[in-house]
Amino acid sequence: GQQLNQSPQSMFIQEGEDVSMNCTSSSIFNTWLWYKQDPGEGPVLLIALYKAGELTSNGRLTAQFGITRKDSFLNISASIPSDVGIYFCAGFDNYGQNFVFGPGTRLSVLP
């Protein structure tokens, strides 16, 4: 089946640093999404990308939909302690109407 890979698997950064993580796929998706999951909670949508090449920002977060439609990246600028959590990318398959999630990147922010 379709699979998404995320890198890095985990990262430890100092508060105030910028963060970059990416997501790659073996197949094409028409929509890319980035979610954040806090401990003990369900994922919450951060950014949705609908067009190849699209670059979208949401506050300190910026995400891009790769030109090949097989990858996406998420950047977080000036990290703060509440950025801690697991970040998931997800692709939406218009044909099957189902969502495919990556395994997640666990972010830790050190004060």
Place this chain on the structure above:
Amino acid sequence: EAQVTQNPRYLITVTGKKLTVTCSQNMNHEYMSWYRQDPGLGLRQIYYSMNVEVTDKGDVPEGYKVSRKEKRNFPLILESPSPNQTSLYFCASSFDGTAYEQYFGPGTRLTVT
């Protein structure tokens, strides 16, 4: 308050004992979905439903059943649970299959011994 609710939040059961996890949303959403989350694997879609009486398999449907008799409810049924179904389960809903903002429930942690 717009929300997705799941019950129970925690469940420990034994192999073979049928169980149902309920999911309800109060946003009049058409699309509902069930996921399981396992360490290192992210979220994998079990079943989804585009609308009442319309359900379809996701990536890992084996061992699960669902039904969608009403728009607001989408229960997940394990007819004969096995230990490999021990996992964290999330229900989610969105306005329709093309509206990508899915709202997730708080999760149900299931342990099958």
